[in-house]
Amino acid sequence: MDKIILAEDLSLGYNRHETIISRATFSIDSGSFVFITGASGSGKSTLLKSFFGALRPLSGNLMVGGVEMNGISAKKLNFLRRHLGIVFQDYKLVKEWTIDKNVMLPLLINGYARDVSELQVEKLLSHVKLTHQRGRYPMELSGGEQQRVAMARALAHNPILILADEPTGNLDDYSSKVIWNLLEGANTQLGATVVVVTHHIPETFGTPYKHFNIEHGDVYEVS
DSSP: OOEEEEEEEEEEEEETTEEEEEEEEEEEETTOEEEEEEOTTSSHHHHHHHHTTSSOOSEEEEEETTEEOTTOOHHHHHHHHTTEEEEOTTOOOOTTSOHHHHHHHHHHHTTOOHHHHHHHHHHHHHHTTOGGGTTOOGGGSOHHHHHHHHHHHHHTTOOSEEEEESTTTTOOHHHHHHHHHHHHHHHHTTOOEEEEEOSSOOTTOOSOOEEEEEETTEEEEEO
């Protein structure tokens, strides 16, 4: 099976005097569902940031989608991100835009026609149970609803890799269930690789998955 993420002796940190991930070697198969766990401050979000180029390696090698992340150019990074879906813990929705336009953003970036984009937005808002909120702005929605909009945006352009940082950390049970169902569906039905940073793996999670844990800077697979 192809490796969509491959790390060799990877070290990460926000400066060279404070290494958070230290000489980690691991790989993630294309089409897999992966959970990354660890204590608060262990480096879970730091590792996820490196996968979409928000943080460059201090040393070692990191490949994402066949792209070398060490010294990646802005052009190559933009190309890579067009194939990624990213779900942030704090949503990162554009507050001045309706939820429809927020979901449509990656479609417009990827050059989809307007009519195709509108159909996709309609379908996705239905999937996240927000059709009744069309035309509203993010701040008019609850936190759970905002995260469901962010999830729809991440799925809009059929990404090959979905990265989610604590996607259900502060959500009600209903919104959490919607998010997990969408992530599982993206993996099992669309074949996307899904990588989720979380404190807790849901007990009722039904899709086969791999589990990596971070402890004292080391990234290791939990059997």
